[in-house]
Amino acid sequence: MKINVLAFGQIADITGKSELEIFQVNSTGELTQVLEKTYPQLKSGNFLIAVNKKIIQKNTELHNEDTVALLPPFSGG
Amino acid sequence: MKINVLAFGQIADITGKSELEIFQVNSTGELTQVLEKTYPQLKSGNFLIAVNKKIIQKNTELHNEDTVALLPPFSGG
Amino acid sequence: MKSEKKHKVFVEGPVSPSFIAESIEKHNKKFSIGAHSIFLGQVRNDKHGEQEVAAIEYTSYREMAEEKFHEIREDAFKKFPLICMHIYHSLGVVKAGEISLMVFTSSVHRKDAMDACEEIVERIKKEVPVWGKEIFSNENTRWKINN
């Protein structure tokens, strides 16, 4: 069970890299708990989560090779 | 007492010229009566009247050398 | 009246894309601008029975139109926090597919430029004494009606 994690903007500044692999997590809730242990600054929670490019609003089950993106507030344009 | 009359667009098509001089009229009402005698097609009344570049909404007194413009519906842009 | 001369609106013939590009480029030292809104009016080949519009010939009551453009300009600067505003309108013949009106507003934030641009376009259509004569492919003509 492997989850590909993508970090952007301010979140990538915190993680220090834009791609991570996280193993043995079954939901987005578990994933963020794991990430927050390694990167306590993520606890501020100022980001949305997209699973396979779709933004999710609540805890979501994950499957092997899913891609989870951590999206800080957009500032394009 | 001389009034300079400017005609534009469809109105100039009716009058056949874009500039006219009309004498001895004291108001826009009198002026249009005079014009309608010469150009009966003006009776349709599909135009606004500007006195010295300001559109007027009701019968307006005229003075020597005033400029009265006959303005059919605008279609710029 | 001097400020009207500074802001020449009427151009002979169409507003060209290269002219528009130059207008845009001139703003690249105005560092407080965050948003430009540009409206372009293009001549359509409207059908009328079997004929279609090949061009529009624009005429104007020029002195009054220039005063009205000035008034619209001043009102927009009062109502919206604009940094720049440019209006160009064609006189003479503009062919189908060519551009006859450009309204170009610039502001710090997008909403002001967009709202101002829209309002200026509406006012030009309603208030400025300009007339378009549609010239059909067979050389018949008809006075354009704005909606």
Next chain:
Amino acid sequence: MKSEKKHKVFVEGPVSPSFIAESIEKHNKKFSIGAHSIFLGQVRNDKHGEQEVAAIEYTSYREMAEEKFHEIREDAFKKFPLICMHIYHSLGVVKAGEISLMVFTSSVHRKDAMDACEEIVERIKKEVPVWGKEIFSNENTRWKINN
């Protein structure tokens, strides 16, 4: 997904005025168009204390952004009777005074192009995963916040 490739949105660096002119010119054989509405986002030299923004570096979650641009495009064509729509957004460094976003809509009548353009710009700002990093003259950086 094929149609996203047909409508490439991201460009490296700024959107140049000459590119905008070419985009406009390409519509001069589309004779049913009566109105173009163009929005341009320009990089401001916003002040932060004593520093000022010299440039913005744009990054994106590209695959998701392209899907979102596609969705915004499809929705706009469904909602408004548009003839054409073009969206260009910069990636990489865009200096103050340069253009980082162009939304270009065309329709028969002006209201459709203007309303669509405005709605597309709002949706891009809110929904598309793009991030701007402000680079100050002293090379400090700060993540941009949209309002």
